[in-house]
Amino acid sequence: MRARVSSHIIALAWASLAAFDVFHLYHGFHSFVRYTAYLEKNPKQVEQFEAAIFSLHPLLIYAARIDEQCMQYQLADRQEKVTNCIERTLALREKVYGPSSPAICQTIIQLGFSNLGDKNYSAAEAAFKRALKICQSHNLICHDSGFPSVVECLDSLAYFYETQNRYDDAEACEKRAIALTMAKYGNDLSCGNQFLKLAELAKKQAKYQSAIAYYQKNLSIHEPVFGKNDQDSIFMREQIAECQVLSRQSHPI
Numbered sequence: 001m002r003a004r005v006s007s008h009i010i011a012l013a014w015a016s017l018a019a020f021d022v023f024h025l026y027h028g029f030h031s032f033v034r035y036t037a038y039l040e041k042n043p044k045q046v047e048q049f050e051a052a053i054f055s056l057h058p059l060l061i062y063a064a065r066i067d068e069q070c071m072q073y074q075l076a077d078r079q080e081k082v083t084n085c086i087e088r089t090l091a092l093r094e095k096v097y098g099p100s101s102p103a104i105c106q107t108i109i110q111l112g113f114s115n116l117g118d119k120n121y122s123a124a125e126a127a128f129k130r131a132l133k134i135c136q137s138h139n140l141i142c143h144d145s146g147f148p149s150v151v152e153c154l155d156s157l158a159y160f161y162e163t164q165n166r167y168d169d170a171e172a173c174e175k176r177a178i179a180l181t182m183a184k185y186g187n188d189l190s191c192g193n194q195f196l197k198l199a200e201l202a203k204k205q206a207k208y209q210s211a212i213a214y215y216q217k218n219l220s221i222h223e224p225v226f227g228k229n230d231q232d233s234i235f236m237r238e239q240i241a242e243c244q245v246l247s248r249q250s251h252p253i
Contacts, residue, residue, distance in 0.1 A: 063092040083114040102138050102147040105131045109148060109156055116160060128157040142184045151177045158197065167201055174198050192221040199239065208247035215240045 070085035090107045097103040112127030132153035140149045158173035178194045199214035219236045226233060 057096050059092045059096050063089040066092070079114075079117050083111070083118055083120075086111045086114050100134055100137065102134055102140055105134050105148040105153070108134070109153070112156060112160070116163065121160075121164065124160055125157075128153065128160055132157060141180050142190070151180055154180075155194075155197075162201065162204075167205055171198060171201050174201070192218045195221070196236075203239070203243060206246070206250060208243040208250065211243045212240055212247070215243065 066085050066089045070082055070089070073079075073081040073085060086107065090104060090111060093104045093107055108127050108131040112124045112131070115121075115124035115127060131148060132150065135148060135150045135153050138147075140147055142149050142151050154173040154177040158170040158177075161167070161170035161173065174194045174197050178191045181190050181194070195214050195218040199211045199218065202208070202211035202214060215236050219233060219240070222230070222236065223233045228234075
């Protein structure tokens, strides 16, 4: 009986997360594991999610089932099957929400990463740009809407450009994300992740002084909140020290 209940919980957790487009196939597996454990300890929550799922449009339920199959392919390292599954779920969600709804953006981003895994670079770039365009059209600037945001889409696009060694394009995306976040919140306290990415991009290009400046900026945001002994604070100080050494080596006296 225990195995039967657990299988039901797992299927329910996956279906609920996938159906509402809040589960990212590429970065959310640990959240999924925690979520299943949570549901198993909270039977009332299970009933609520069951009711919510079965009230969904039938096409969304079908899409969620394909999402589950997609995850199984991914865990089995069968990348050739993953992209096809995501394309099918995207088509189903487009029928329900329309081709320009922010509700389909998470699936489009998933498709972009899957295309990248297939080395279909033109399709990957097109997917990331499509998600960005949709979010822009709905003015979903930052991470507070329940949907992917312009900032998240810029991060995904920047990552794509980085994989293609298009560092100037990646840097432009991250700088734009910083400008949008600062305009939204009036400070740079939510921009630490972008400053860290800019530091890493600069370091890859041997622009060590720029990397140091970005690491220091990120450290000035992170350390007052988490302290000097936090692992990320230590990591950033180590990176600053390493870049200082590399800078001296590249410009010997």
